[in-house]
Amino acid sequence: MRHTISLLVENEFGVLSRISGLFSGRGFNIESLCVAESLDPTVSTMTIVTTGNDAILEQILKQLNKLINVIKVVDFSEIDYVSREMVLVKVNAEEKTRPEILRMVEIFRGKIIDVSSRSYTIMITGDEAKLKAFISLIKPLGIKELVRTGPIAMARGERMLKIKEKTDIKGGESNG
Amino acid sequence: MKRTGAQIFVESLKAEGIDTIFCYPGGATLNITDALTDISEINQVVVRHEQAAVHAADGYARASGKVGVALVTSGPGATNTVTGIATACMDSIPMVVFSCQVNTMLIGNDAFQEADIVGITRPCTKHSYLVRDVKDLAKIIKEAFHIAASGRPGPVLVDIPKDVSSALADFKYPEKALIRSYQPTYVGHPGQIKKAMRLILHSRRPVLYTGGGVILSNASLELTRFAEALSIPVTNTLMGLGGIPGNHPLFLGMLGMHGTYSANMAITESDLIIAMGARFDDRATGKTDEFAPHAKIIHVDIDPTSISKNIKVDIPIVGDTRNVLIQMLKIVENEKETYRQQHRNVAEWIEKITGWKKNYPLTYQKNSTLKPQYVIERVYELTKGKAIITTEVGQNQMWTAQFFKFLKPRTCLTSGGLGTMGYGFPAAIGAQVAFPRSLVVDIAGDGSIQMNIQELATAVQYNLPVKVVILNNGFLGMVRQWQELFYEKRYTWTHLHSPDFVKVAEAYGAVGLRIENEKDVDKVLKEAFKNKRPTFIDVHVNPEECVYPMVPAGASLKEMLLV
Numbered sequence: 001m002r003h004t005i006s007l008l009v010e011n012e013f014g015v016l017s018r019i020s021g022l023f024s025g026r027g028f029n030i031e032s033l034c035v036a037e038s039l040d041p042t043v044s045t046m047t048i049v050t051t052g053n054d055a056i057l058e059q060i061l062k063q064l065n066k067l068i069n070v071i072k073v074v075d076f077s078e079i080d081y082v083s084r085e086m087v088l089v090k091v092n093a094e095e096k097t098r099p100e101i102l103r104m105v106e107i108f109r110g111k112i113i114d115v116s117s118r119s120y121t122i123m124i125t126g127d128e129a130k131l132k133a134f135i136s137l138i139k140p141l142g143i144k145e146l147v148r149t150g151p152i153a154m155a156r157g158e159r160m161l162k163i164k165e166k167t168d169i170k171g172g173e174s175n176g
Numbered sequence: 177m178k179r180t181g182a183q184i185f186v187e188s189l190k191a192e193g194i195d196t197i198f199c200y201p202g203g204a205t206l207n208i209t210d211a212l213t214d215i216s217e218i219n220q221v222v223v224r225h226e227q228a229a230v231h232a233a234d235g236y237a238r239a240s241g242k243v244g245v246a247l248v249t250s251g252p253g254a255t256n257t258v259t260g261i262a263t264a265c266m267d268s269i270p271m272v273v274f275s276c277q278v279n280t281m282l283i284g285n286d287a288f289q290e291a292d293i294v295g296i297t298r299p300c301t302k303h304s305y306l307v308r309d310v311k312d313l314a315k316i317i318k319e320a321f322h323i324a325a326s327g328r329p330g331p332v333l334v335d336i337p338k339d340v341s342s343a344l345a346d347f348k349y350p351e352k353a354l355i356r357s358y359q360p361t362y363v364g365h366p367g368q369i370k371k372a373m374r375l376i377l378h379s380r381r382p383v384l385y386t387g388g389g390v391i392l393s394n395a396s397l398e399l400t401r402f403a404e405a406l407s408i409p410v411t412n413t414l415m416g417l418g419g420i421p422g423n424h425p426l427f428l429g430m431l432g433m434h435g436t437y438s439a440n441m442a443i444t445e446s447d448l449i450i451a452m453g454a455r456f457d458d459r460a461t462g463k464t465d466e467f468a469p470h471a472k473i474i475h476v477d478i479d480p481t482s483i484s485k486n487i488k489v490d491i492p493i494v495g496d497t498r499n500v501l502i503q504m505l506k507i508v509e510n511e512k513e514t515y516r517q518q519h520r521n522v523a524e525w526i527e528k529i530t531g532w533k534k535n536y537p538l539t540y541q542k543n544s545t546l547k548p549q550y551v552i553e554r555v556y557e558l559t560k561g562k563a564i565i566t567t568e569v570g571q572n573q574m575w576t577a578q579f580f581k582f583l584k585p586r587t588c589l590t591s592g593g594l595g596t597m598g599y600g601f602p603a604a605i606g607a608q609v610a611f612p613r614s615l616v617v618d619i620a621g622d623g624s625i626q627m628n629i630q631e632l633a634t635a636v637q638y639n640l641p642v643k644v645v646i647l648n649n650g651f652l653g654m655v656r657q658w659q660e661l662f663y664e665k666r667y668t669w670t671h672l673h674s675p676d677f678v679k680v681a682e683a684y685g686a687v688g689l690r691i692e693n694e695k696d697v698d699k700v701l702k703e704a705f706k707n708k709r710p711t712f713i714d715v716h717v718n719p720e721e722c723v724y725p726m727v728p729a730g731a732s733l734k735e736m737l738l739v
Contacts, residue, residue, distance in 0.1 A: 018298060021298050059485060071356060072357075
């Protein structure tokens with residue numbers, strides 16, 4: 001089953017490789033991964049789309065939580081959430097196809113962000129189904145290149161990814 | 177007053193209470209090496225190979241319960257530590273490895289003796305740091321020691337570039353490590369514990385299956401009391417040996433591939449497995465589908481990732497093993513009457529197990545040849561079990577686990593998870609440094625001892641009277657055993673030529689002794705244990721002896737090959 005996972009991680013050197021290394025080292029899948037600084041500049045938000053059965057997903061969540069630099073892990077499959085992705089498509093824009101392309105962009109509420117004599121570069125945002133529909137409609141017109149961001153996600157309503165207050169940990173305290 | 181990074185390093189170690197480091201110098205360590213001149217508070221043991229520095233720090237940590245520390249140079253010095261770090265990581269040993277690094281300006285330039293050691297060790301450390309600014313050094317060292325020792329312990333690597341160790345900064349050692357994203361759970365959830373206790377009360381064939389977590393959390397006293405309070409038989413993993421005295425009536429011996437008949441049958445017929453600080457490793461469980469088929473499973477572990485990883489668990493309890501045992505003992509104490517009846521409830525089960533123990537004890541065929549099992553039995557008898565034992569990996573390790581009765585925790589030092597040949601000798605050196613007056617014995621094979629034999633020089637230089645019992649059978653015995661059983665005796669690659677170990681020992685300035693038949697065993701072992709010098713005992717044992725019982729790989733625990 002497909003899962004969208006959101007992570008808050010320390011915005012530090014090497015954190016991304018710890019996470020990607022965890023997935024590759026343990027044979028977990030990454031379908032897409034998005035990462036950028038959050039509102040708090042010391043923290044990055046990461047959205048990972050992964051697949052696996054319940055047991056694998058339980059391990060993924062636990063293993064992510066175990067990484068020292070990971071502050072919080074949320075599996076969106078248990079909560080109501082919104083998710084959006086962006087795609088840039090460079091399409092052939094011949095004289096006779098241009099009106100059709102423009103119409104399509106309008107219907108999908110996209111934007112043309114670059115124009116050349118023989119191509120348009122279109123930006124579309126939306127959920128997976130919308131992007132899929134757009135791509136399949138524009139495909140016959142000749143896609144030259146396509147780049148997708150992978151989805152980012154957020155819980156609906158008041159729910160937020162929050163960091164717990166720093167708690168004091170006794171220095172050097174060992175277990176037992 | 178500003179101090180150099182190297183001075184900050186030394187002061188931080190002192191503030192952390194570190195009294196011993198295992199090290200090897202090189203170009204990149206020089207600032208730190210120099211700062212450690214005449215620092216008598218820190219015992220500095222220079223080994224002969226960086227892998228051995230890490231194993232020695234590991235042996236030191238396992239024997240003493242303190243954090244082990246190793247310090248090595250950049251590039252090859254750092255890459256040589258990888259096996260040692262992976263060994264410690266698999267067995268959850270608290271350790272901080274300091275690797276020195278080329279100047280920050282040179283990092284990434286393929287400089288001389290540069291290696292991306294943080295990258296190389298990322299999958300086999302608990303955490304790692306590259307110190308990029310001397311101002312962060314003290315804080316990073318504080319965090320490194322905190323992470324290494326807390327929660328599920330493990331190795332932490334700190335990479336210190338040479339210009340960081342020479343740069344100046346103010347020094348103040350932080351009192352606490354504040355890591356917002358790292359808060360291990362120490363106390364078990366009371367609701368889960370209550371549920372677990374109810375299950376225990378309803379069980380008729382319970383088994384405690386305990387591992388290294390009991391040793392690491394210093395819970396052996398509580399484990400023994402708990403087992404006694406409820407008459408629950410105990411089996412240990414290799415890592416868990418010493419968690420309950422090896423001669424305790426409730427002890428079944430080790431379980432798993434080379435476990436005892438009674439332990440493996442008890443697991444198979446049990447109706448309740450109480451796993452504590454053990455992680456259901458494939459060598460312990462055999463075929464997972466047929467592991468404890470009739471049992472519910474309670475699993476206590478400080479690391480949530482260990483729970484339900486290999487075997488689905490009915491009642492998970494995340495917490496420190498010792499804390500959870502104390503919580504459980506409190507419940508037993510408060511409801512004495514209720515729990516007392518449990519002794520009667522399990523009487524039939526105990527009787528059955530006693531029968532297995534009596535009818536299928538660990539044994540070997542005695543004949544005119546010198547048997548390795550006999551040698552280990554004699555080591556146990558002559559030391560009265562009062563020795564710190566390390567092992568290498570292979571048959572020597574399994575026979576030690578079977579025939580040496582570990583009476584106390586932290587006396588069985590062995591590479592359980594990674595199975596690192598060459599671990600035992602440097603680990604013995606580390607343990608001897610921690611306990612200069614204890615008898616430390618490495619039970620080795622003729623294959624394994626060659627993997628770190630250069631450490632004889634370390635043992636001689638520092639006057640560490642480690643005893644190495646080499647069970648010399650002229651083979652890589654465990655691999656040969658598999659070839660005998662599953663590859664029609666084609667002993668490809670496993671027949672070893674070894675040097676004269678007595679002469680090797682003597683060449684290094686150590687004592688070399690030899691045993692060739694049974695009647696010399698006691699005499700020579702006594703002589704070895706009495707002398708105050710590092711000693712090799714080359715024991716020529718029966719070359720084709722096998723370790724039994726054996727559960728073939730992929731089979732279930734009840735499918736044991738017996739002697």
